[in-house]
Amino acid sequence: MLKKLEGIFTRHKYKAGTFLLLNAASAVCITMVIARILYSDSYRYLGLVWNLFLAWIPFMLAYFAYMLSWRRILIYLVIPAFAFLWLIFFPNAPYILTDFQHLSQESNVVPLWYDVILLVWFSWTGMLMGVVSLYLMQEIIKRNFGRLMAWAFVLIVAGLTNVGVYIGRFVRLNSWDILQDPAGVANDIWSWLSDPSWRSVGFIALYTLFFMFVYLTLYAFGHILQEQVEKVQ
DSSP: OHHHHHHHHHHTHHHHHHHHHHHHHHHHHHHHHHHHHHHHOOOTTTHHHHHHHHHHHHHHHHHHHHHHTTSTTHHHHTHHHHHHHHHHHTTHHHHGGGGGGGGGSOOSSSOHHHHHHHHHHHHHHHHHHHHHHHHHHHHHHHHHHOHHHHHHHHHHHHHHHHHHHHIIIIIOOOHHHHHHOHHHHHHHHHHHHHSOOHHHHHHHHHHHHHHHHHHHHHHHHHHHHHHHHHHHO
8 A cells, every 4th residue: 555655656756745835835825924913913914814725726726627537527517617716716826916005005013125035925826826737728629629729728818817817806807707797896996997007008918928928938847857757767
């Protein structure tokens, strides 16, 4: 039994390592918030913990979708439901980056460098979970519909995601609002789309460019190891 578990871990050591690192990073984030509360008696950044929890949702949905996608019959029965929920919650992962705007609110109690590191930890952890979950969904598409469809999926999701980030930050809509009040959400989004500002266009364009840069960089870096393994074999 132990040898069997060891064999499974060896085959999936990088997946397991990524999962453990994300858990460790999340633990560091939460610990830093708790330490800040104890030091300053201020709950200013407590909301980051909730944002991090929301970032975990698309990661877990993508992971389960990836595991289930190996059963061909589930591709058309179960995976679409997972993909829909994943797309709704996915903007929560890169959304944490926008919390850097809170640094503009001066704090005389906690050093600025601490808040910077705190936000870097949260934003990087959220972004990384988003990148990993998008990669898992891309792999599902590539395996079943081809490489071209998979990259088209990535580009479309990147654009929609940053529309979602803008809507969450400035229109103040949440992922669960789509499930609770779809008609109201559609009305709010249509009101914005009917008269978009240059601010929204610039925000979405720059965030999409940045997200794609991060994704492509990590994607390329991840495949360096894969190329090395293939050369050894």
